[in-house]
Amino acid sequence: MAKQDKREEIVRAALELIAEHGFHGAPMAMIAERAGVGAGTIYRYFENKDVMIMELFRELEERSYPLIKEGYAPEKPHRERFLHLNTAMIHYFIEYPLDYRFIEQFFNSPYGVAHRRDKLLGTKGGCDVFKELFEEGISQQVMKDFPIAILFDLAFGPILGVARDHILGFIELDDDLIARTVEACWDAVKR
Amino acid sequence: MAKQDKREEIVRAALELIAEHGFHGAPMAMIAERAGVGAGTIYRYFENKDVMIMELFRELEERSYPLIKEGYAPEKPHRERFLHLNTAMIHYFIEYPLDYRFIEQFFNSPYGVAHRRDKLLGTKGGCDVFKELFEEGISQQVMKDFPIAILFDLAFGPILGVARDHILGFIELDDDLIARTVEACWDAVKR
Amino acid sequence: MAKQDKREEIVRAALELIAEHGFHGAPMAMIAERAGVGAGTIYRYFENKDVMIMELFRELEERSYPLIKEGYAPEKPHRERFLHLNTAMIHYFIEYPLDYRFIEQFFNSPYGVAHRRDKLLGTKGGCDVFKELFEEGISQQVMKDFPIAILFDLAFGPILGVARDHILGFIELDDDLIARTVEACWDAVKR
Amino acid sequence: MAKQDKREEIVRAALELIAEHGFHGAPMAMIAERAGVGAGTIYRYFENKDVMIMELFRELEERSYPLIKEGYAPEKPHRERFLHLNTAMIHYFIEYPLDYRFIEQFFNSPYGVAHRRDKLLGTKGGCDVFKELFEEGISQQVMKDFPIAILFDLAFGPILGVARDHILGFIELDDDLIARTVEACWDAVKR
DNA sequence: GATGAATGAGCGTTCATTCAT
DNA sequence: CATGAATGAACGCTCATTCAT
Numbered sequence: 001m002a003k004q005d006k007r008e009e010i011v012r013a014a015l016e017l018i019a020e021h022g023f024h025g026a027p028m029a030m031i032a033e034r035a036g037v038g039a040g041t042i043y044r045y046f047e048n049k050d051v052m053i054m055e056l057f058r059e060l061e062e063r064s065y066p067l068i069k070e071g072y073a074p075e076k077p078h079r080e081r082f083l084h085l086n087t088a089m090i091h092y093f094i095e096y097p098l099d100y101r102f103i104e105q106f107f108n109s110p111y112g113v114a115h116r117r118d119k120l121l122g123t124k125g126g127c128d129v130f131k132e133l134f135e136e137g138i139s140q141q142v143m144k145d146f147p148i149a150i151l152f153d154l155a156f157g158p159i160l161g162v163a164r165d166h167i168l169g170f171i172e173l174d175d176d177l178i179a180r181t182v183e184a185c186w187d188a189v190k191r
Numbered sequence: 192m193a194k195q196d197k198r199e200e201i202v203r204a205a206l207e208l209i210a211e212h213g214f215h216g217a218p219m220a221m222i223a224e225r226a227g228v229g230a231g232t233i234y235r236y237f238e239n240k241d242v243m244i245m246e247l248f249r250e251l252e253e254r255s256y257p258l259i260k261e262g263y264a265p266e267k268p269h270r271e272r273f274l275h276l277n278t279a280m281i282h283y284f285i286e287y288p289l290d291y292r293f294i295e296q297f298f299n300s301p302y303g304v305a306h307r308r309d310k311l312l313g314t315k316g317g318c319d320v321f322k323e324l325f326e327e328g329i330s331q332q333v334m335k336d337f338p339i340a341i342l343f344d345l346a347f348g349p350i351l352g353v354a355r356d357h358i359l360g361f362i363e364l365d366d367d368l369i370a371r372t373v374e375a376c377w378d379a380v381k382r
Numbered sequence: 383m384a385k386q387d388k389r390e391e392i393v394r395a396a397l398e399l400i401a402e403h404g405f406h407g408a409p410m411a412m413i414a415e416r417a418g419v420g421a422g423t424i425y426r427y428f429e430n431k432d433v434m435i436m437e438l439f440r441e442l443e444e445r446s447y448p449l450i451k452e453g454y455a456p457e458k459p460h461r462e463r464f465l466h467l468n469t470a471m472i473h474y475f476i477e478y479p480l481d482y483r484f485i486e487q488f489f490n491s492p493y494g495v496a497h498r499r500d501k502l503l504g505t506k507g508g509c510d511v512f513k514e515l516f517e518e519g520i521s522q523q524v525m526k527d528f529p530i531a532i533l534f535d536l537a538f539g540p541i542l543g544v545a546r547d548h549i550l551g552f553i554e555l556d557d558d559l560i561a562r563t564v565e566a567c568w569d570a571v572k573r
Numbered sequence: 574m575a576k577q578d579k580r581e582e583i584v585r586a587a588l589e590l591i592a593e594h595g596f597h598g599a600p601m602a603m604i605a606e607r608a609g610v611g612a613g614t615i616y617r618y619f620e621n622k623d624v625m626i627m628e629l630f631r632e633l634e635e636r637s638y639p640l641i642k643e644g645y646a647p648e649k650p651h652r653e654r655f656l657h658l659n660t661a662m663i664h665y666f667i668e669y670p671l672d673y674r675f676i677e678q679f680f681n682s683p684y685g686v687a688h689r690r691d692k693l694l695g696t697k698g699g700c701d702v703f704k705e706l707f708e709e710g711i712s713q714q715v716m717k718d719f720p721i722a723i724l725f726d727l728a729f730g731p732i733l734g735v736a737r738d739h740i741l742g743f744i745e746l747d748d749d750l751i752a753r754t755v756e757a758c759w760d761a762v763k764r
Numbered sequence: 765g766a767t768g769a770a771t772g773a774g775c776g777t778t779c780a781t782t783c784a785t
Numbered sequence: 786c787a788t789g790a791a792t793g794a795a796c797g798c799t800c801a802t803t804c805a806t
Contacts, residue, residue, distance in 0.1 A: 022300070024215050028797060038771040040799075049797065104784075107301040113359060120361055144375060150368075151359045153352030154375055163343025168304060170311055170340045177341075184335060184345050188379035209806090218779055222791090229788035231782075240780065385790075404682070406597050410776060422778075432777065473750025490681040495741060510685060524676055526757060531743045532750075535734030536757050541798040552693055552722045559723075566717060566727050570761035574766090575805065600800055602768090611767035613803075 007045050009035040014056055019101030023053065023109065050111075057106045057115070059097050064092050069129060078142045079186060086159055086182040093163035094173060100163050120149050130155075134189075143189050154188040161178055198236050200226040205247055210292035214300070219355065241302070248297045248306070251290050258283050260320060269333045270377060272324055277350055284354035285364060291354050298351075300322040311340050321346075325380075331356040334380050389427050393415040396438060401455060405435065405491065432493075439488045439497070442481050449474050460524045461568060463515055468564040470542055475545035478553060483547050502531050512537075512553030514569075525571050535569040574609075580618045582608040587629055592674035593637060596626065596682070623684070630679045630688070633672055637665050642702060651715045652708055658753040659732055666736035667746060673736050682731075693722050703728075707762075716762050727761040 013035035017026035028049060030041040036172055046052035050178030066089040073082065093100040106112050119128060133153045144152065166173040173181075204226035208217035219240060223230040237243035259279040261274065284291040297303050310319065325342045328334030334342065355373055357364040364372075395417035397409035409429060414421040428434035440515050445460030450470040454463065488494050501510065516533045525533065526532040548555040555563075574736050586608035590599035601622060619625035632645070641661040645654065666673040690763065707724045710716030714723040716724065735754055739746045746754075 004772085018294030027795075027797090032772095040772065043798070044769065053367045060282075066201070072273055079260075095792090104299065108295065115362065117359075122376045124264055125771055146368075146371070146375075147362045149356045150349075153349040153356065154379070157343040157352040158341075158379065160350040162341055165340045165344065168308075170308065177337075178275045180335070180337070181341055181345075184337070184341075187381075188345070188349065189291075191376075195789090219781080220779070230780090230790090231788055232786090234781070235786075292787085388791085393587065406775095409774075411774090414793095421776090422793065423791055425777070426790065435636075486681065499741075499743065526753070528750075528753070528757070529744045530730075531738045532735055534755055535731040535738065536761070538727040539730030539734040540723075540761065541730075543730040544723050547722045547726065550690075552690065553720045555588075559719075562719070563723055563727075564716070566719070566723075566761045568733070569763075570727070570757045572760075601802080602800070605768085612769090612801090613767055614765085616802070617765075687784090 001129055005039065006035075006037055010037060010042055010045060011056060011059065014052060014057065015060075016103055017096050018053070018056075018105060019098040022105055052072075052111075053106070054104065057111070063098065064096075067092050072129065074129075078133065078137045078140070079190065082137075082155070082186055082189070083179075083182050085130065085133070086155060086185055087178060088175070089156070089159055090163055090178050090182065093159075094166055097167045100167060102162065108165060112166060121151075137189070144191055151189055155185050158185055158188075194308075196230055197226075197232065199231060199232055200329055201228060201236060201243075202247060202250060204291055205243060205249075206293055209244070209247075210289040210350070213296055223256050227252055236247055239247070244297065245302055247293065249303070255287075256288065263320065265320075268371070269324065269328045270381065273328075273380070274370075274373050276321065276324070277346060278369060279368050280347070280350055281354055281364070281373065283348075285357055288358045290360060291295055295351065295355065306315060328380070333382060335382055337380075347378050349379075387417055388417075388423065391565050392419060392424055392427060393438060393441065396434060397442075397480050397484055400435070400438075400487060404487055408528060411528070437487070437491055437492075438484065439493070442485060446474050446478075446481065447463045454511065458509075460515065460519045461572065462476070464519075464537070464568055465561075465564050465569070467512065467515070468537060468559060470566055471538070471541055472545055472560050472564065475541075476548055482549060486497040486542065488548065492548075502534075519571070526573055528571075534569055540567055579608075579610055579614065583610060583615055583618060583625075583725075585631060586625065587625060588633075588671055588675055591626070591629075591678060592671040595678055600749055626679065626682075627684055629675065630684070632671075633676060637669075637672065640665050645702065649700075651706065651710045651713070652763065655710075655728070655762070656755050658706070659728060659758055660751060662729070662732055663736055663746070663751050663755065666732075667739060670740045673740060677733065677737065710762070712758075714762060715730060717764050718763075724762055728758050731758055 007133070010031065014026065014031045017031055017034060020026075027040055029039050032042055035042075042052065046055060068085060070088070072084055072088075074081070076084075119131070121170060130152070132146055134143065134155075138145055139152075146154070158181065161174065162171065165171045171177075194266075198358045205217065205222045208222055208225060209215075217234055220230050221234055226233075233243065238247060259276060261279070263275055263279075264342065265272070267275075310322070314363075321343070323338060325334065325339050325346075329336055337345070349372065353362065353364065362368075392413065396413045397407065398411055399416060402408075405480075411421050414424055417424075422507045424434065428437060450467060452470070454462070454466055454470075458466075466500055487500070501513070513530060513536070516525065518532055520527055520533075528536070540563065544553065544555065553559075583604065585606045587599065587742070588605055590607060590698055592669060593599075599671060601615055602612050605615055607614075608615075615625065643659055645661075647654070649657075692704070702723070704721060706723050707716065707728075711724075719727070731754065735744065735746065738744045744750075
């Protein structure tokens with residue numbers, strides 16, 4: 001097995017197990033076993049479990065960002081841009097349910113809190129289309145004049161919810177339902 | 192200490208510690224110590240830690256239900272009822288941040304999933320005003336025709352989000368902001 | 383087994399194994415096994431391995447001090463007092479070879495260095511007859527005018543050495559040999 | 574890098590790290606890194622870590638021997654020879670504190686014991702001036718009639734002690750203090 | 765020969781649960 | 786009933802050693 005493969009196997013195994021059982025239900029030994037590597041091998045690629053988890057999240061972000069931004073046109077109206085982003089996000093979650101489950105776990109952890117803080121305060125570089133969209137939407141009086149954090153909650157809270165419900169089998173999302181759900185989120189944020 | 196007192200002390204201690212440090216940061220021994228009882232005593236009241244956690248959630252629900260339903264008038268218009276419930280829920284979370292933190296932990300665990308399933312499928316008795324309201328709202332064409340689960344997500348996803356943001360200090364909720372946030376949620380579900 | 387017995391068993395087992403194999407050759411699990419207790423039990427009595435080692439040393443000191451001071455008469459001449467202390471110390475080491483081996487390990491570790499520093503600087507309470515004897519011996523011009531640390535080395539370095547050689551079987555100490563060895567140490571420090 | 578250089582780099586790195594952090598604070602990988610070689614390379618020169626440590630000690634002995642014997646005149650009086658050797662030894666330790674720290678570690682380990690046994694029993698060739706000096710000193714009734722091992726302890730125990738105290742900063746040795754210390758050791762062994 | 769990634773046994777430590785008192 | 790000392794499996798992590806390249 002090549003070096004890069006090994007790392008990928010570890011990442012895959014960690015993602016699967018953490019998505020399935022949560023951080024505490026995914027011991028390093030179990031991750032190693034599923035990855036088909038020795039327990040110590042993981043530590044050649046990640047300093048420790050916490051670092052591995054943060055790195056995993058970062059990779060997921062990097063992987064999902066292009067998918068979500070694909071076809072995104074900054075010159076289009078706010079509504080269209082909003083619908084695009086939210087729709088893309090649901091699709092991403094549905095297509096990569098493991099990613100979704102992992103991200104859910106991540107947000108619900110101390111790291112998730114820190115990450116959210118960074119994002120809201122914009123201290124992590126201006127790479128965030130969402131924040132830009134919201135700030136622009138507010139200043140142009142297209143969106144409700146809320147603190148950014150609340151707009152995030154109105155826009156993405158439901159998205160995470162329906163993605164989870166779909167993945168858990170509570171609902172069956174199709175393109176129509178997705179479109180209507182996203183439109184409902186727009187109703188929440190639009191003026 | 193009377194038997195009931197003991198149980199209450201355990202519940203209080205567990206709630207505090209789990210809210211503060213998460214499930215895994217709240218060992219049974221620590222809970223026992225804070226409750227002022229022996230470690231073994233907890234097992235007289237709860238079969239094991241998992242059962243205790245589920246029981247705890249149930250008690251929280253029971254405790255919060257009257258607070259949220261207080262002043263709720265089934266004969267009022269759907270909009271007013273919706274605003275009432277969501278506003279009450281935000282207030283409850285803000286006033287009892289420990290409850291909020293615990294509930295957040297709970298939802299983000301295998302039990303949370305089971306609980307949600309029961310609720311959506313209505314197998315846990317008809318004690319749910321929310322479900323009633325949504326079903327009525329749909330049938331009377333006041334609310335969007337979504338699966339109940341999605342209405343839940345649209346209505347409560349953002350509520351949980353803003354409560355968290357307030358508790359974590361990202362935003363500062365006041366009555367005006369709460370009212371506007373709840374109204375935005377209504378915009379999402381209303382037809 | 384009573385609680386005190388358990389602690390004593392742990393102390394005994396730790397002393398034996400550390401004396402025999404050194405700090406790193408005495409895993410907690412092995413200590414627990416030899417003590418006839420569970421691995422976790424040790425941690426009810428000692429916060430962690432380091433603390434256990436320091437505590438062990440402290441107990442050894444407490445145990446040996448009376449043995450060494452027994453019959454010590456501060457009013458006797460310096461020479462007699464010196465001979466008494468050093469003789470008592472050799473006897474103690476010979477009679478409790480495990481104690482000796484442990485102490486040797488301890489001195490040869492970061493804790494030993496810290497302990498020596500405390501002793502030399504006298505920051506650990508004035509309970510030290512040795513230091514008193516040396517300081518008095520110097521000021522009354524009975525002993526050579528060395529820094530205290532060097533007097534310690536001249537007086538005890540050889541003692542530790544012959545104790546080890548006896549315990550390891552390189553020499554066979556008897557009362558005569560002990561007396562002559564101690565006298566030789568006196569020759570080193572006396573003026 | 575030539576083969577011999579590689580070995581020397583390994584020896585140097587191992588000496589430094591073991592002196593600084595002890596046997597257990599000097600992993601093979603760290604030694605390899607500091608030596609600028611691959612981890613596996615060490616095993617081309619030394620069968621395993623234990624062997625490496627013993628070899629290291631042997632090299633230190635070989636290296637220090639000439640320094641200590643330099644200027645040593647077997648025809649001079651015992652006292653002068655003794656003073657010469659002990660003084661040279663202190664100087665060696667002070668000048669090469671890493672060597673001292675390593676040797677201290679070594680003596681305080683199972684290998685140290687084996688080494689001492691070999692030396693005392695004289696099974697390792699007659700390369701030992703010390704032993705010769707002591708045996709001669711005894712037979713000519715210049716030194717006290719002790720087993721060789723005890724003479725070693727009287728002569729070198731204090732030397733190791735003062736060297737350590739100097740290296741650790743407890744005392745500040747100068748030529749005068751060294752001379753007086755060595756003279757005190759002579760007082761201990763001389764008849 | 766030289767490498768360094770891979771290994772996995774072994775470490776110190778935690779904690780849900782039990783059970784003698 | 787209540788206790789809390791005792792347990793031991795399981796955890797995250799280290800590192801001496803190996804071996805394919």
